[in-house]
Amino acid sequence: EFRRVLFRSIDLFIDRPSTNSIGLFGYVQNASVQNVTFQGASIIGQYRVGTVAGVAESINLQNISSNVYVTSTDNTDFNGAYVGGILGYNNTNDSFATTLTNVHFTGIVVAADDSWSAGGLIGENGGNATITNSSNTGSVSGGDSTDYVGGLVGETWGALNMVLAWTLVHQLGYWYRRGVPRASAWACVVGGLATNVVLTQVLHWYPTSLVGIPTEPFGISNNPTIALSAPPLEAAAFEVKGPLMPMTIRLR
Numbered sequence: 335e336f337r338r339v340l341f342r343s344i345d346l347f348i349d350r351p352s353t354n355s356i357g358l359f360g361y362v363q364n365a366s367v368q369n370v371t372f373q374g375a376s377i378i379g380q381y382r383v384g385t386v387a388g389v390a391e392s393i394n395l396q397n398i399s400s401n402v403y404v405t406s407t408d409n410t411d412f413n414g415a416y417v418g419g420i421l422g423y424n425n426t427n428d429s430f431a432t433t434l435t436n437v438h439f440t441g442i443v444v445a446a447d448d449s450w451s452a453g454g455l456i457g458e459n460g461g462n463a464t465i466t467n468s469s470n471t472g473s474v475s476g477g478d479s480t481d482y483v484g485g486l487v488g489e490t491w492g493a494l495n496m497v498l499a500w501t502l503v504h505q506l507g508y509w510y511r512r513g514v515p516r517a518s519a520w521a522c523v524v525g526g527l528a529t530n531v532v533l534t535q536v537l538h539w540y541p542t543s544l545v546g547i548p549t550e551p552f553g554i555s556n557n558p559t560i561a562l563s564a565p566p567l568e569a570a571a572f573e574v575k576g577p578l579m580p581m582t583i584r585l586r
Contacts, residue, residue: 346375346385351407354380355388357422362387364429366394375402375441381415381449382406384422384457385439391461392429395420398437401472405444406452415449416488418457419470426461437468447477451488459490553583560586 350356356379358372359365372385382388385400398420406417416423419439424432434455445452454470456463470485482489554560558569572581 346372346377346402348377348379350380351378352380355382355422356380357384357387359387359390361389361391362393363391363427364393365390366396367398368394368396370398372398372400372402375400377402377404379406379417379422380408381417381446382422382457383416384418384420385441386420388422389425390421390423390432391425392427392432393421393424394430394433395437396433396435398434400439400441402439402441403444404441406446406449408446415446416451416457417443417445417449418453418488419443419455419472419474421456423458424456424461424463426463431462431464434463434465434468437465439470439472441472443472443474445476445480445483447479449477449480451482451484452476452480453482453484453488454486456487456490459487463490551585553585555581555583557582557584 346358348356355361356377367386370386375385377383377385379388383404383406384390385402385404386395386398387393400419402419404417404419406415406422408415419441420434420437421432426432437455439454443452443454443457445457451458452474454472454474455465455468465486468486474483474485474488476483554565555570555572558565
């Protein structure tokens with residue numbers, strides 16, 4: 335059954351260092367979570383920890399922002415020792431692939447010693463996922479002997495599409511800090527950019543430019559300036575005064 339969850343702003347504090355699968359949802363399946371802001375929050379769990387979900391299976395995330403401290407405390411189950419800014423572990427079933435659209439993390443991710451993986455958006459991706467117009471500008475750090483640490487995804491062994499070129503450049507910084515040779519890191523970035531060109535400009539699987547801006551006409555109230563991402567809510571918000579309020583929206 336497909337379920338949709340709509341929130342606005344959440345101050346979320348979870349302190350369960352001895353419990354695994356921790357987040358707003360410990361485990362969520364076949365769901366859509368939209369329009370949520372997590373602020374001033376702290377989430378502490380044993381392993382498989384994330385802001386939205388410790389474990390997600392086929393989830394659609396849209397317009398999510400998180401400024402949260404997310405940390406795992408233990409690696410008792412080594413194969414499940416994942417922590418992510420948004421999702422600790424992602425998997426998919428036959429319903430649909432996981433999607434992250436306009437999902438932004440600005441908080442802190444800290445993995446326990448000997449953890450398997452830590453990522454700014456997803457700790458471990460074990461299914462099919464598409465990340466569009468999303469970012470991590472927070473910090474991600476692994477404990478001693480953490481195997482995989484990534485700016486966006488700690489480790490993936492499913493199909494992962496990233497439809498925004500500069501996210502790969504951001505990932506480069508984490509690879510370089512983890513000791514990946516400079517030439518190899520640049521090869522990954524060039525390969526990622528080439529993939530974005532093929533997906534968006536050749537195959538047209540995604541109706542966007544290389545930086546995630548829609549190629550079909552679109553408009554936003556107040557006609558704010560569009561750069562590399564959607565404008566903030568404040569730029570598009572307006573007050574309705576009276577029963578009739580004309581507004582001109584310019585299509586781009």
